[in-house]
Amino acid sequence: MITEIQVDIRNPEERERLFEDLYEETFPVVARMVSRQQGSFQDAKDIFQDALVILYEKSVQQETAAIDSPQAYLIGIAKHLWIRKFKTDYPLLSLDQLEQQITIPEEYFEVHQDTNRLLTLLERSGRKCLELLSAFYYERLSLDLISKRLGFSSSHSTAAQKHKCIDKLRTTIKEKSLHYEDFME
Amino acid sequence: MKTSWNEIQLADDFLEDHIPPQERLVVEAQLIVNPAFRFSLQLQKKLHALVKSYGRKKIKAEAEVIHQKFFSDPGRKIFQNDIQQLFNNS
Numbered sequence: 001m002i003t004e005i006q007v008d009i010r011n012p013e014e015r016e017r018l019f020e021d022l023y024e025e026t027f028p029v030v031a032r033m034v035s036r037q038q039g040s041f042q043d044a045k046d047i048f049q050d051a052l053v054i055l056y057e058k059s060v061q062q063e064t065a066a067i068d069s070p071q072a073y074l075i076g077i078a079k080h081l082w083i084r085k086f087k088t089d090y091p092l093l094s095l096d097q098l099e100q101q102i103t104i105p106e107e108y109f110e111v112h113q114d115t116n117r118l119l120t121l122l123e124r125s126g127r128k129c130l131e132l133l134s135a136f137y138y139e140r141l142s143l144d145l146i147s148k149r150l151g152f153s154s155s156h157s158t159a160a161q162k163h164k165c166i167d168k169l170r171t172t173i174k175e176k177s178l179h180y181e182d183f184m185e
Numbered sequence: 186m187k188t189s190w191n192e193i194q195l196a197d198d199f200l201e202d203h204i205p206p207q208e209r210l211v212v213e214a215q216l217i218v219n220p221a222f223r224f225s226l227q228l229q230k231k232l233h234a235l236v237k238s239y240g241r242k243k244i245k246a247e248a249e250v251i252h253q254k255f256f257s258d259p260g261r262k263i264f265q266n267d268i269q270q271l272f273n274n275s
Contacts, residue, residue, distance in 0.1 A: 027268070032271055049245050115238055118231075163190060170188060173228060173232060
C-alpha cells in the first residue's frame with residue numbers, strides 16, 4: 001500500500017510507477033463507487049483518469065502541504081468529480097473529513113470549444129513551444145531542468161526561447177481566434 | 186508586434202497571484218484605463234489556459250497507456266474480471 005507520495009511526480013518514469021500502483025490499488029475502489037452510483041465502466045475510467053490529473057497538479061503545485069495517502073486523496077478527488085460531473089446529491093456519497101477539504105479546480109470542466117480548436121492548431125504548428133511552456137507553467141520545472149530536458153545550452157538560452165515561444169503562441173492565438181469575445185470570458 | 190519581457194512578467198505575476206495586494210490594486214486600475222494592457226493580459230490568460238489543457242492532455246494520455254496495459258494484459262485476468270463484474274451486475 002502506498003502511504004505517501006515519496007516519488008518525484010515530475011519525473012516521467014517515477015510518475016509511471018506511481019500511476020501503475022494507484023491503478024492497481026485504487027481503480028477498483030473508484031470503480032466500485034461508480035458502479036454503486038449506477039455509473040458505467042467508461043464513467044469510472046474517466047473519473048479515475050481526471051482524478052490522477054488533479055492529484056498530479058496538486059502535488060506539483062504543492063497545494064497540499066503533504067499528501068499522506070495518495071490513495072485516500074485520489075478517492076476523495078474521484079468522489080468530488082462524480083458529484084460535480086453528474087450533479088449527484090451529496091447525501092448519496094458521504095465525504096469524510098479529509099475529503100471535505102479537497103477542492104477541484106473551478107475551470108476543470110470548462111474547456112471551451114475554441115480552446116480545443118486552438119490547441120489542435122498549436123499542436124500541429126508549435127509543439128516544441130507547447131512542450132517548453134508546459135514544462136514551465138504546468139509542470140513548474142526550473143529553467144535549469146528545462147534546459148537539461150529539452151537540450152538547451154543554459155538557463156539563459158531557455159529563458160530567451162521561452163520568451164520567443166510566448167510571442168509566437170500569442171501571435172497565433174490572436175490571429176486564429178474568431179471572436180474578440182474569446183478574450184473577454 | 187513583440188511583447189516586452191516586463192509586460193509578460195507582470196501578466197504572469199497577476200494571473201498567478203504573485204503580486205502583493207497594494208501593487209495588485211495598481212495593476213487593476215491599469216486594466217480599467219488601458220484597453221491595450223487589458224487585451225494583452227487576456228491574451229496571456231488564454232495562453233495559460235491552452236498550456237494547461239496541453240499539460241492535462243499529456244498526463245491523461247499517460248494514464249490511458251496504463252489503463253490499456255491493465256485491461257489487455259493476460260496476466261491481469263483476475264483484476265479485469267473483478268472490475269468487469271462490478272458493471273455486469275448493474
